[in-house]
Amino acid sequence: MSVVYERVALIGLGLIASSMAHAMKQWGLAGSIAGHAKTEETRKTALEIGFCDEVFATAAEAAKDADLVVLAVPVGAMGAVAAEISPHLKPGATVTDVGSVKQAVVEAVAPHIPEGVHFIPGHPLAGTEHSGPRSGFATLFQNRWCLLVPTDGVPAEATARLRALWEGMGANVDEMDASHHDLVLAVTSHTPHLIAYTMVGVADHLRRVTESEIIKYSAAGFRDFTRIAASDPTMWRDVFLTNKEATLDILGRFTEELFMLQRAIRMGDGDFLFDYFTRTRAIRRGIIEAGQDTAAPDFGRVKAAK
Numbered sequence: 623m624s625v626v627y628e629r630v631a632l633i634g635l636g637l638i639a640s641s642m643a644h645a646m647k648q649w650g651l652a653g654s655i656a657g658h659a660k661t662e663e664t665r666k667t668a669l670e671i672g673f674c675d676e677v678f679a680t681a682a683e684a685a686k687d688a689d690l691v692v693l694a695v696p697v698g699a700m701g702a703v704a705a706e707i708s709p710h711l712k713p714g715a716t717v718t719d720v721g722s723v724k725q726a727v728v729e730a731v732a733p734h735i736p737e738g739v740h741f742i743p744g745h746p747l748a749g750t751e752h753s754g755p756r757s758g759f760a761t762l763f764q765n766r767w768c769l770l771v772p773t774d775g776v777p778a779e780a781t782a783r784l785r786a787l788w789e790g791m792g793a794n795v796d797e798m799d800a801s802h803h804d805l806v807l808a809v810t811s812h813t814p815h816l817i818a819y820t821m822v823g824v825a826d827h828l829r830r831v832t833e834s835e836i837i838k839y840s841a842a843g844f845r846d847f848t849r850i851a852a853s854d855p856t857m858w859r860d861v862f863l864t865n866k867e868a869t870l871d872i873l874g875r876f877t878e879e880l881f882m883l884q885r886a887i888r889m890g891d892g893d894f895l896f897d898y899f900t901r902t903r904a905i906r907r908g909i910i911e912a913g914q915d916t917a918a919p920d921f922g923r924v925k926a927a928k
Contacts, residue, residue: 626787627690627716628653633681633703634694635659635668636854637749638720640758642692643673645791648760658684659755667755686710690787693719693731698860701730713738716780720746722807722857724771724800726864732773740780743771745803746793747811751852764792765913771800808868812861813876816869818850819858 630652632639639657646652657674658681659665665677678684685691685707693700700719711717717735721727724743735741748766750757768788772781785795798806825836825844836844862869886894909915 623649623651623790625653626651626783626790627688629688629690630655631684631688631691632657632674632694633684633691633707635664635674635677635755636694636753637757637762638746639692639694640668640671640673640755641748641760641762642694642720642758642791643668644758644760645763646787647673649790651787651790652690656684656688664755671755673755673758681706682710687712689715690784691715691717693717693721693727696856696860697721697723697726697730697864698856700727701734704731704734708734708736711736711739714740716740716742716784718742718744718770718784720744722811722861723865724769724803728771728773728800735773740776741773742776742781742784743773743800744784744788745769745771745807746788748793749853751849753854753857761792763788766793768793768795769803770795770797771803772797804865804868805871808865808872812865812869813872815850815853815858816862816873817876818847821847822851 630646632643632655635657643655643657646655654675655673657665657668657677658679659668659677662679665679668674668677676684681703688711691707691711693703695703700721704717707717717731717739718741719727719731721743722745724745727743731743732741746763746766746768748762748768750762770781770784770788781797788795821844828836883895883898885891886898
């Protein structure tokens, strides 16, 4: 593949940014990669692993002369980072992000983007429960979706170039407006995470009563809740505070569905439960058919060698 951006700056060097760097290097999509992280330890790790060519102590230094600047920090920190790098962005550069919320990012970042710089918010729908610079890998985005939310006045060629980068890293790319993105993600990601945190919290309370039994006898369903609930707490705190309206809307709908199921169980309405589970089972089949998961036993996990 050919170089899409001559110089890329990654602001924040966690799972997503480090995976982008690995992917860009593996497929030759960037001429050079500069990085910035708050802690010296993370900066040293990025150089040690080699996914950044240079690292800087400030976001402003990293962003200077970059053709693409990627904001890969928690949503709540993006406004401050955008204000810091604003005077150092070169004309014609593109600024994007990888945050899980889009409306709040647009509101926080757009006012700091100077004229002549293109702001195209983005969200790769990929990740693991791990975080930090050592957690990244080049194939994270393979056959995953990346949603782009071009802001007003962005030239089509700037969006096409960013699309080409994501496609070069293996992602499928789609575009949607910020408010619709936030509603869709409230259904597919944000509310499920909140439910997982809640279920693990309930189990933690029970564990204090039943000692180690909750952990010892965890079946696959609860185990997968714990995997989701192991995600980065700073990121998810910011997601819920910045996508409040959509998340509360979907939580309200979830509560209504839960009440219906409670009533069916209480009344012994087996037909309702069977029909409900049949409909929801079809969603799982659709996800597998779309290539977004595998039907392999145990969700395709590789067993640890004994």
